[in-house]
Amino acid sequence: MNVNVVKSGDYSIISVEGRVDTTNAGEFEKAVMEVVNSGINMIIFNCSGLNYISSSGLRVFLIVQKRMMANKGQLKLCSLQPGITEIFDISGFSSIFSIFPDQDSAEKAG
Amino acid sequence: MIQAVNLCKSFGNLEVFKDLNININRGECVAVIGPSGTGKSVFFRTLAMLEKPDSGQVYINGTDITGKDVNINKVREKLGMVYQGFHLFSHLNVMDNITLAPLKVKKMNKSDAQKKAMELLTMVGLTDKSLSYPHQLSGGQQQRVAIARSLAMDPDIILFDEPTSALDPSMTGEVLAIIRKLARSGLTMMISTHEMSFAQDVASRVIYMDEKGIYEQGTADQIFKNPTREKTRMFIRKLKVFSYSINSRGFDMVEMNVQIELFCQKYNIEPKKVNYIQLVLEELILEVYGDSSINLQLKIDFTIEFSEERNEILISFVYDGRSFNPFEAAEESEHLGMVLIYGVSKNYGYSFENGLNTININI
Numbered sequence: 001m002n003v004n005v006v007k008s009g010d011y012s013i014i015s016v017e018g019r020v021d022t023t024n025a026g027e028f029e030k031a032v033m034e035v036v037n038s039g040i041n042m043i044i045f046n047c048s049g050l051n052y053i054s055s056s057g058l059r060v061f062l063i064v065q066k067r068m069m070a071n072k073g074q075l076k077l078c079s080l081q082p083g084i085t086e087i088f089d090i091s092g093f094s095s096i097f098s099i100f101p102d103q104d105s106a107e108k109a110g
Numbered sequence: 111m112i113q114a115v116n117l118c119k120s121f122g123n124l125e126v127f128k129d130l131n132i133n134i135n136r137g138e139c140v141a142v143i144g145p146s147g148t149g150k151s152v153f154f155r156t157l158a159m160l161e162k163p164d165s166g167q168v169y170i171n172g173t174d175i176t177g178k179d180v181n182i183n184k185v186r187e188k189l190g191m192v193y194q195g196f197h198l199f200s201h202l203n204v205m206d207n208i209t210l211a212p213l214k215v216k217k218m219n220k221s222d223a224q225k226k227a228m229e230l231l232t233m234v235g236l237t238d239k240s241l242s243y244p245h246q247l248s249g250g251q252q253q254r255v256a257i258a259r260s261l262a263m264d265p266d267i268i269l270f271d272e273p274t275s276a277l278d279p280s281m282t283g284e285v286l287a288i289i290r291k292l293a294r295s296g297l298t299m300m301i302s303t304h305e306m307s308f309a310q311d312v313a314s315r316v317i318y319m320d321e322k323g324i325y326e327q328g329t330a331d332q333i334f335k336n337p338t339r340e341k342t343r344m345f346i347r348k349l350k351v352f353s354y355s356i357n358s359r360g361f362d363m364v365e366m367n368v369q370i371e372l373f374c375q376k377y378n379i380e381p382k383k384v385n386y387i388q389l390v391l392e393e394l395i396l397e398v399y400g401d402s403s404i405n406l407q408l409k410i411d412f413t414i415e416f417s418e419e420r421n422e423i424l425i426s427f428v429y430d431g432r433s434f435n436p437f438e439a440a441e442e443s444e445h446l447g448m449v450l451i452y453g454v455s456k457n458y459g460y461s462f463e464n465g466l467n468t469i470n471i472n473i
């Protein structure tokens with residue numbers, strides 16, 4: 001699993017690559033919460049490189065979502081691979097998150 | 111008709127089969143299936159006394175043919191054998207190949223033997239090849255001649271030892287069609303074959319050989335549709351199996367996933383299904399270890415069975431300890447992991463027996 005953070009306009013783009021499962025969900029959460037705790041409140045998760053996610057990984061997204069809502073910030077997801085979209089659909093997370101087909105449309109959406 | 115009693119055969123230290131018992135009745139068509147190297151050919155050769163059994167008896171029509179004073183050539187008149195390698199005499203034409211034994215052994219007169227040979231060539235569809243030599247025939251045609259040659263002796267039973275194994279797939283059909291015709295005519299026969307659909311179609315009884323003997327037998331429907339023993343099931347369904355054991359909560363899941371990926375790559379399992387497999391296993395492991403009342407050292411064994419034939423995956427997940435059904439637990443409170451398992455599974459089941467929890471999940 002790799003996490004990279006870059007600035008793009010008003011957003012911090014967190015790119016996730018590889019697998020997020022029970023073996024590294026803690027590490028993933030730590031990396032993401034560092035960004036959230038730094039006061040950034042407009043985040044896009046670019047998931048184009050994410051190829052596996054289990055419930056442990058989904059929970060991290062949920063924690064971040066709750067935190068962003070509490071901070072009145074914005075959290076968006078983009079570029080989910082079909083297999084990841086399916087897991088989001090099965091878990092019902094597709095209706096909880098704002099999901100966009102690509103980073104450009106995520107940034108442009110209000 | 112033909113009976114083997116406690117038949118044993120070894121080559122040096124290699125025990126091929128032990129205490130093999132079988133009884134073939136008149137008119138039966140018995141298919142013998144099993145992985146290569148399980149002794150099917152040796153069994154056939156032993157029935158025909160081409161290999162001497164170490165112990166045990168073979169009876170043909172009540173006569174023990176393993177006895178010292180038995181005229182084995184006389185016995186073989188009643189027991190035809192068709193080999194995977196045809197074994198025709200290359201210096202004789204088709205007619206002479208077929209009439210040789212009736213003339214020499216049965217002392218038939220030449221015109222009768224030739225008349226019968228032509229009838230048999232008609233039956234195998236090769237009347238225009240009676241003067242051809244084996245090298246002028248295709249493999250399929252040579253095998254059809256070998257069948258006609260075997261029938262020329264009016265055997266009580268014919269043993270077909272993988273009769274299509276040496277043939278190009280395009281020629282398999284013509285030979286199987288002849289054997290199918292013979293089976294329907296009521297000729298008693300045993301056939302060892304890797305042609306599963308053929309065995310299922312023609313055999314009145316199917317024998318699965320493994321573990322040095324008859325591992326399971328039954329009607330074609332029983333063996334092909336509802337095999338009861340594990341190795342038969344794996345063979346029939348062309349199952350590829352991956353097994354893994356977890357002995358404590360601190361196991362290495364990364365290593366487990368690498369092993370699963372290697373197994374899946376080997377059998378070209380699509381990446382989406384690989385993710386499903388890993389997801390189901392990860393969530394089940396979390397459910398089981400997440401239940402605080404369960405011993406943290408509990409042992410988990412799981413297998414992944416991949417059926418190439420059906421392109422299906424079955425995960426069997428077994429753990430000890432008290433009875434704990436994660437499907438029931440998920441009904442009481444929302445378990446995200448179980449929601450994912452429900453979502454990617456075709457069906458699932460749980461049972462608890464003899465101190466073992468078993469979860470079966472089809473993907």
